[in-house]
Amino acid sequence: MTNTEFDDIWNRAQHIPSPFMPEEHAQLLYNLALENPGTVVEIGSWHGRSSVVLGSAVKSLRKGQLYCFDHWNLIEDAECIMDQDIWRSWNNQIAQWQLQEVVTPGRAYSQKAAEEWPANKTIDLLFIDGWHEYWETGPLIIPPEDIQEYGIKGWLKDGKMIPAHEHQPSFDRGAKVDFDIWTPKVRTGGIVVLHDLNPDFPGVMKVWQEDVESSKEWTIIQSENNIGVARKS
C-alpha cells in the first residue's frame, strides 16, 4: 500500500457522515484489511465510512469479501423512520465506490446476523462498532433527545406509522453481545478490532478489560487512541 492510495480514499471517505472515524482509524482499518486478507466482518456501518475504507482494501487485494452487518433501523418487522435514510445512503456509497462485488450487506441486528452466519465459515478480520453499551436486553426505548436529534417520525410497521414510544422492539444488544457471538468465528491468528475504546463508552472498555486484557486467548496489538486491536492465539 502506498500512502497515495490511502490518501485518495480518505479524501473521499472523510465526507461520509460518521459519528467518529478519524483518518488515523481509517488508515489503521485499511492496513489491517490489507494485512489480513480473506473474510472481513464489520458490525455497525451507519452511512458507510468504515465500510468503504475496508471495502477498498479488500477490492485492491482482488480476493476476499467484506460483510457489513447493521440493522439500518429495520428491526424485525418494523422500520424506524427518521430524517435521513441511512440504509439508502449506505447503498449509494457502496455503489458510488463500485464496491458491490466485494461488499455484502446484512440488514439485521447483530445477534440475528450471527445466528445466520454459516457454521464453518471463519473470519480473518472482525471490526466491532455497533451498540456501545455493555449488554442490554428487553425493549429498545428511543430517548426523547434522539427523537429530536435524528428527526424520528416513528416506526413503520405493516404500512402504518406507530409513534416512537408505542413500539419498543426487544433484542439483545451491546459490545459484550457482539464480542461473545462473533469472536468465536474468528480464526486462530485472526484479528478483532473494538472501536471507541475510551471512558465515554464504559461498556466497550469493560469488554476489552474482561475478554481481551484478562484472557490468554488474545494478544494485544494496540489499545490506545480509542481503538483496540488484538490477535487470536
Ligand SMILES: C[S@@+](CC[C@H](N)C(=O)[O-])C[C@H]1O[C@@H](n2cnc3c(N)ncnc32)[C@H](O)[C@@H]1O
Ligand atoms: C457507531 S455507528 C457505526 C459507525 C461506522 N462504523 C462508521 O464508520 O461511521 C453504529 C452503528 O451500529 C448499528 N447498530 C447498533 N446496534 C446494532 C445491533 N445490535 N445490530 C446491528 N447494528 C447495530 C447502528 O445502526 C449504527 O449504524
